[in-house]
Amino acid sequence: MQLVVARIGRAHGIKGEVNVEVRTDEPELRLGPGAVLATDPATAGPLTIETGRVHSGRLLLRFEGVRDRSAAEALRNTLLIAEVDPEQLPEDPEEFYxxxxxxxxxxxxxxxxxxxxxxxxxxxxxxxxxxxxxxxxxxxxxxxxxxxxxxxxxxxxxxxxxxxxxxxxxxxxxxxxxxxxxxx
CATH class of the missing domain: 2.30.30.240 (PRC-barrel domain)
Incomplete structure (x- = not known):
């Protein structure tokens, strides 16, 4: 099953980082380095997360192969989609996917x-x-x-x-x- 976990926002800096709007309660699980995410539109991906960090309360990600601001800006408004086991449940019994x-x-x-x-x-x-x-x-x-x-x-x-x-x-x-x- 596929789950939208983030939307890519504007580029940050000149080295290929992007702001992301997180759409998952488990960003550390879904948006960590090494995660491979499908994209919508599909022409942008799949994308592999190289690094991630929080800056001024926003999550910044850098993807493998995205090395400059132009390449990062080309990803703007792309949805990041994770493959999730439909049987997997959140850790907190009061939370739901x-x-x-x-x-x-x-x-x-x-x-x-x-x-x-x-x-x-x-x-x-x-x-x-x-x-x-x-x-x-x-x-x-x-x-x-x-x-x-x-x-x-x-x-x-x-x-x-x-x-x-x-x-x-x-x-x-x-x-x-x-x-x-x-x-x-």
């Missing part, structure tokens, strides 16, 4: 079906499940423990306890009218 969460059924605690996870968006503040609803619409569910109360891989489901309005606009209207009554 994206491929484990994709296509899980999303249900309320009472079993009411909400939809199916179709994508996961990794934002700076939190991750979001993009849930395809049975009617074809999409809902965005923050992947935080206050809302996603259980991930049950064995039964292929994510149990959620959403606040009013997150899933159903009518819940938001009811909550808003209650708030208005409370103010009076």
């Amino acid at each position: 994206d491929h484990q969460l994709m296509d899980l059924d999303v249900v309320l605690a009472d079993g009411t079906e909400i939809g199916r996870i179709s994508d996961i968006s990794h934002l700076p503040s939190q991750d979001l499940f993009i849930v395809e609803r049975p009617d074809g619409s999409e809902a965005m569910i923050p992947f935080v423990e206050e809302i996603v109360t259980e991930i049950d891989l064995e039964n292929q489901r994510a149990v959620i306890d959403p606040p009013p309005g997150l899933i159903d606009d009518s819940q938001a209207e009811i909550a808003s009218s209650r708030d208005a009554e409370d103010e009076n």
Whole structure:
């Protein structure tokens, strides 16, 4: 199974280093020297990591055969893809790889079906499940423990306890009218 682990950003310096936007919780495992990564677009790779270091809070990588700024700049916006054993699990039992969460059924605690996870968006503040609803619409569910109360891989489901309005606009209207009554 393939997993996007980083996106190459701008070149750094004149010796072929690049900034990378890390997209894995295990950069030391996936982005260490000697790692061979597939690329998207495929014309850029595969790339083998020669060196890596942190500079001003950013990960800098240098790849074998990339020796100058021009060659590094040509890699900008390339996705780095690692081959991952689908049976491999993160060390922390509270963490999950994206491929484990994709296509899980999303249900309320009472079993009411909400939809199916179709994508996961990794934002700076939190991750979001993009849930395809049975009617074809999409809902965005923050992947935080206050809302996603259980991930049950064995039964292929994510149990959620959403606040009013997150899933159903009518819940938001009811909550808003209650708030208005409370103010009076």
